[in-house]
Amino acid sequence: MGLPKSHRLRDRGNYRAVYAQGIRRYSPHLTLFALSCRETKETKSTDSTPASSFGISISKKVSKKAVVRNRIKRQIKGVIRSHLQEIKAGWQIVIVVRPKAIECKYEHFLRELEELLKQAKIINGY
């Protein structure tokens, strides 16, 4: 379940900005960093609010095997994709995976991400 390119974070500068200025929310296996484009002064009123973009970060401390890291990334992307329509526009979000997340399955990520997004009030309708 990949994400379309428009929903990915691609610049190193974006990541820095999110880490430095964004909100933080925690769960046992994941950490969420989020930054709204409206709060930053860079965005100009002429642009319509851009789509929310996501980045996922896994260090080698989680697992040294590339297979394991890639699988976790894909599962998280799948969760995001299934909630894509509910998520508000204009956010830049980085999800950091903690070392304990090796044993998690798809359903665990589903629940945790939902809770994190609720806490950050990014999801519509709640």
Next chain:
RNA sequence: AGAGUUGGCGAGGUGGUUGCAGAUUUGUCCUAGAGGCAAAUUUGAGGAAAGUCCGGACUCCCGAAAGACCAUACUUGCUGGAUAAUUCCCAGUGCGAGCGAUCGCGAGGAUAGUGCCACAGAAAAAUACCGCCUUUUCAUUAAACAUUGAACAUUAAACAUUAAACAGCAACCACUGAGAAAUGCUAAAUGAUAAAUGCUAAAUGAAAUUGGUAAGGGUGCAAAGGUGCGGUAAGAGCGCACCAGCAGUAUCGAGAGGUACUGGCUCGGUAAACCCCAGUAGGGAGCAAGGUCGAAGGGAUUAGGGUUGGUCUUUUUCCCAUCCCGACCAAGGAGAACCGCAUGAGGUGUUUGGUAACAAGCAUCCUAGAUAGAUAACUACCCUCAGAUUAUAAAUCACGAUAAUCUGAGAACAGAAUCCGGCUUACGUUUCAACUCUCUUG
């Protein structure tokens, strides 16, 4: 049937839905681009993609290309072959392991030279400490050597004396039997010597040191070819037999080497110590190499200058130098943008040559290309495996075979990042082929 050796196939298959990336086509949007968006079709990880241990291709720098000598580097190091190249691969030789199939080997040179071999040991690679023999001087002795061997000393058996346990007597003492042990005595047995006899004319000791010798010397991983017989003043491959090694000759082989004969007796180990010999190599950096994205170059001349660790030779206008000619600005725009970047020492099949690695020819196929980094989730059928139940033929029973149904599983190691060829490491199950050893015979 069990144990084992070697090599191979394979890493479930075909679909559906949602979703990601590339390519092609079509449509659409505008700022008109190698642009965005949408749809359709199609393609989308491995045997190791890994480790980065080697070898190349490719790119740039040291102007370039070629060559000679020297230096430097090299886990290059039996022989031949094969390859773009290699430390890989193939075939063989030698050595080693295994009953065997088979497997392993850094396998040139230690008489080119230098170094090292702790402790121990006389000595660690050529010497002589002890010892053995010889020579000289001095001293001593009729000794030494061989044979016989009294006395003497030691003790055994037997005998003598004393006499315990035990047995008999209902029981104790006594008595009778019994006889361990102790003491005494003794030898033709053992030990040692006086003495005698025989034989030779020297012998012994000390010192000196002339010469010989490498047999022997609690060591040590290793001691000067090994064992035996002869031989000698004492010894020694000094001679002989067998074994090991070396050299030469003959012969077989393309070669490493094999076989046979002869010879003189033959100077340890270490080169994964320096090194010698032969061989190979311009040096360095690596796709994060490097290049492109408007804005200056082109031509002529050769008298001169400039090169790879060093010296030198040849060629070349690559740069500098000198001279001549010529040029001029529309947009966008410096991004982890694009190219490099997916047709390659390619795959598959087949024929020919070759023992083989491999090579050549023909036919056919195009089969990942991301860049915060694309493969996932669910599901249907088939197939494979495991377990359970039932049935079938044969049968005394068991194992096993076939069929049907149900349940479960399809995993392990692991994810392309410029591309190839190797090596190394990781890896669950099933299966195929060839071969070896042992046991059994429905």
Next chain:
RNA sequence: GGGCGAGUAGCUCAGUGGAUUAGAGCAUUUGGCUACGAACCAAAAGGUCAGGGGUUCAAAUCCCUUCUCGCUCA
């Protein structure tokens, strides 16, 4: 992706072109000193020299290989 380096006692490091038995400081344990403690004095224990294999009479050291950790390159 490419290129480098390191691993020795609980910790920090020596040792290293083969040979004394692998050492030092801190920490630990025991004893002494002290009314008690610190400091001090004395002694002891503690090592698969990262793992495996090879060369050698002999390897922490020489050679090969594997593992772990770290650094660096636009």
